[in-house]
Amino acid sequence: MASKNSQLLTYIEDTRKIIASDLEEEELQNILYSLDRVTADLNLNKLSIHSVAYDVEVVQSFYSLLGDQKILDDNYQLQFYDLSKLLRQKQQSPHSACLILQKLESEDVKQTLYELPDQQIITVGRKPGSDVCLPNYYTYVSGQHLEIKCYGSENNSSNYLWKVHSSAQCRNGTYINGEQLLGERVLRSGDRIVLGSDSPSSKSPELVFQSIDNSSDKYELKKSVDCDILFFVTDTQLEALNGIGELLSLLTNASVIEFFLVILPSKSSENISVSRYPDRSIELKELKNCLLTLNEKQLGLIKIQRCLAKTILVIDQASEFIQCQQKILQQGIENIEKRQSSKSQKKSGLDINLLIKIINDQKVDFLRSVDAIVQQSKQDLLDDSLAESISYKLQLLIDELEICIVKQKGKQYLELRPRATELDVNDFLVTVCKQELLDWANEEWTKICKQYVNSGLEGLVRTANITLQAVLTANDSEPSLKFRDQVEIEESFQDPLRRINCKIEYQEDPIWTYFIKKIRGFVFQIMGALFLLSFLGLSRSAVIKAINKQVSSSPFLLILVITMLVWLLHKLWKSYQTNKLLEKHKATEKLRQELRTYYQKIIKNRFVDKVVQKLDVTLKNEMSKFDRYIKSALEIASQSSSEVEAAPVDPKVYLKDCQTKAVKLERKIRDLQKVKDKIQRLHANLQSPAGGRVNSIEVAPKNWIGS
Template sequence: MAIKADKLSQILENFQQFLHKSLDDCEDFKQISKNLARLHSTLEQKKISVQIVSEKLALAQELYDLIFTNEQLKTVFELKFDTLVEVPEKSGRQQIASLKFKEIRDKNIEIRQNYQLQDNKTIAIGRCPESDITLSSKLYQGVSWNHLKIQPIINNSKITQWQICDLQSTNGTFVNGKRVEKLHLLESGDKITLASPNYGAGVAEIVFDLRNETINSKTNLEYWDLIDCDLMLIVIDSQEPLSIKEKSFIKNFDAGFISQQYIIAKLPNFQQDTQAEAIATTNLENLATWINNEVTTKELELISLYLESANNTGTDLNLEIDKKLLKTQTSFFKLLENLVKRQPENLLAKRLFIKLIAEVESIKPFYLNKIASLTQTIAAEEAKIASLNQVNWKEVSKSTITEIERGKDLLFKQIKSDLSQSKAAILDNYSKKSIIYTIQDFVDNLTPTITTQNGQKIIILKDESRPDFDDLNLSLINFCVNSLKTWTSKEWQKITNIYNNGGLNGFLKRTTHQINVVPNLFTSSPFTPPSDLDLEGNFLISFVGTTCTTTYKQKSLIGYIVKELRGNIMATLMPVMLIIPFIVSSKVSKNQIIGKFPQLFNKFPWLLGLVVCAIVYFLVNKYNQQNENDIEASVQKIKKDLANYYQSFTKNLLDKILQDINLALEIEAQKISDALETIDSTYLECLSDAEKQQLEIRNNLEQYKNQQKTLETELAEFNKLTKI
């Protein structure tokens, strides 16, 4: 049963009153209220929308002119004519996704903007000028350059859904107050805030809206404008069979809005063309058959009509018009007059009622989403209270601090033990890796050089690997200092990253994780990373070196020979006594040999020279060997003294370094203790805040439940309005 105009008017008034109470809750309600006001105004004007359409615009114009001659119809009809358009494919209900952008500027002025989403495009949001939605850093706090993106996805049911992806922003993306971890599937009514969980001044809020629309007004606007009418008059030429375009339109156009649909077949003047009547009869019979067989979903009425007005023809021509044709006009006008005779607004009611349904169909999902959102919020708030009451945070925080302090004491005790072992290893005389061994090896590789100064021979040790150091002490000091620097750097690296399962950094990392017994309490670590070890002060001291030279007093060669001859004459002559018998080739006694020496030397004077040369050669070689042994002994003594000095020097410097390392460890221990005091203070503040939070949550819960009750009451009222 079709709805009456007075009933529709009452419904429109009821919906407008209902929306007026809820305008502050939803921005869309304002537009719906305006649209309903326009529908009400159209209903009160009682103007019937009549759409005349034809493949040939001239035919539509003729019917328009004919109807316009009727004064009664002119007052109630809103006439329009146009050509046929292609009927778009039926898409049914479509999802329309959009972002409703809200911000609060100065003086609490709220600004709103809408962005429609496309099924094949990802929306980027951030401070980058190339973003689809660019947010100024002057207006919004904490928004990253590339903050987030909203992208479409196709689920298993081939339905487009939308998900939000945080692009590792600095301050985060929040949906309904909860921070997004990577991806989050959006639902209609979700509230998105950037860099803050709460909406307010300097914070942008984006509301995701997803609604179903029966009519896709963006697809072929001409078509939807064409069928938005109360009466549809399709004009054809009876002298021609229906074209493919005409058949397609008649068969497929959407008659949802339309109260009455007529096919107006233009009849020619039979008096002027005798064959035209037969052609018209045949075409109209074929048309009626086609309508009965093919167009079963519409109530179409076929009307044969002579379109030329009798009032617009000449007097002579009136006599030539068939009376039957003029009668068709009379019948046609009577048909239209009967339609609007009593209450023409009832024809309007069907179209306006359908538009009313389309306008208000988004209201119920709004309330359902709001109620569902409040239900989730209430559940979340109740879960918060339960979680706050579930754990005794005071005991947990106290035990956490105690455990961390115990771990700190154990850490520094173990570090000092490892450091002591490392010191013992570097000073181990029996280890090739120790600095004691490397100093000895360095000294052993020094090259001795003998020079003469003021008539005295001096032995000087030199480092051939470092010719740039004239002073060997500088070379040795540099060697020892660099070795200790390397050891110190490695030890501090071990202290900070290796000793006792990760060193200081490992302990701080574990402790940072350990203190998060209260979720999200510490946004950053309260602990300060270990400082770099600065020991340059120990190495900038002017060190006192030791002597690297010794004076060597070399004996005179002549004096050495005389001394040796005097002390060892018999040892020198013995080889001569043994050799001479072989030379003279005769067996004689010892005394005879000695007595014959003068005769032998007179007879063989070269033999005397040979003996003297042999004795001198022997003594010179012995003299040189003695000098070399004395020099080597002097060099070894210098090297030993030098190695002992710098080994002792290294031990003393190492002790100073260890004192500085221990002082640095005490500073690091104090830094950790100070951080623990801060953590303990933060825990106490947190406990106080938790108590306040519980009170606030309970107050919020009461407000949420009241809001939910109000929404359910309004939804029940809306459901009553929709029961038609």
């Protein structure tokens, strides 16, 4: 047995030498610590028994049934673990990270936590859609400012590494703990990252990186199944059914020699059930004899068997960590090769100034054409002969204003009011003009971005990209450019305007006054006719008497006269109504004409000019953004070239050095596999009939577990 122990110690030392050279990561310390634990367990002359249960009293009752407590303490290390606590720890994230946005004393902004998602590349910036999207008022932060790369293993969360580098679109740089970020850097928990400046401000935020590693909980979880014999003790069948599946999942990659399910109803020895999971049930008496009569040879065999299994697990963990390093190194090799390929594909003797001139000429032609188109659209907007012009629509609105008669202080007024709204005429007309001009401005802006002059601004960007292909290859990351969706013209309507009077004093003639005037006219006409008759030699009194006599003597003529009088009264009434409407129309038309004249002048000389100016300013701002876009694209090409040139000594030498490191890592993996094969052969010899199994008849007593 001593020779077996010596062989295993030799293999452990070989493993230590393989992983110790050229590796200086934190994970290395964890692997070496695990090897030290294996060595300590191998030299310990006791077996470890761990009891997992929902209730410590159930475990104590079970221990009391096993026999002499002193014998158990002399031969075994006994330890209890609360299963409910273990399951809570299992549900926690074993390893996560976050960025914490710090609050300045001068800012009314809450401290914000951004959890980093579980993906390989994480973007940080103000651009919508970034994984960590910062508020827009941090103007020193670029749309895509940082990229954080997460390297790790799906099976072992402790291998996570977080590396950060500035994005190609980053304009103002990044500072970590006061030092400017150049190239790529590994983040450590507590690192303070300032974006856009060397010190935090209202425009450059400070982020604190926190790597949340629940290592203590994770260690406690692993330690619960790191033993020679494991008991799951419960007092109900239901707890056994609920807990056995969860506990078995904790045993994955564990090195437990024996696992028992113990059901202890009512905390007594009656009907106690002991199962060597998953093979068979045994008697409590048989279990007691096995535990209390274990000799030194059996102890040694059990101990070395478990240490062999634990060493294999540590080697697998080391291999996985080295494979992760291999992956990172391989990505670095690929980046160097891409940059070298990019440099070789660049056209020799390329004149960058010539490219800039071509793009600027395209921009000038675009602006000149857009200006002419917008001016024509402005003229159409003010041409009242066009049905879609704002001048024509304004006339229709004024014509549709409702006429109301109001009385104030004993006087009667005619007033114009808009229909179906509580606004007065001036507010109503300004609101309508504002909305019409807003729609026109946004429509024009959409056409500027997408239609005018060969697909607008977007077409200009596409044309510029085609020109830039001379310096940007497929390996370069092109900057992104997004234009604003609409034009802000609210400030064009904020100046206080003079309000036009929409009310005029109006007094109607009473109906009886109008009738008297008309009847008097009729009387004068009749008197004139009678005077004409007297001039012809006829007596006026004789004519009147003759007419009166005829009418009074003939009912028909009487009815005819009465009918004529009624008809005349009706005509007078209709004439009165028409005259009243005509007078009202004259009064309101005066008000409408004043409104038309004033608002046509306001639209032409103030509103439309200001909106066009705002449209022009917006276009200039977006063209400035376009200029920065072109500059950024050229900087990317320049940076790609300079990165290759800045490689240590020579890109070829640096690439060869990376490839040499990759070969060393591959050799380490092979050496670890060789050691693992030797340990597995040793483990197989222990389990063979010649070597003797721990639970076989040749080694253990006849009543030993599993015999």
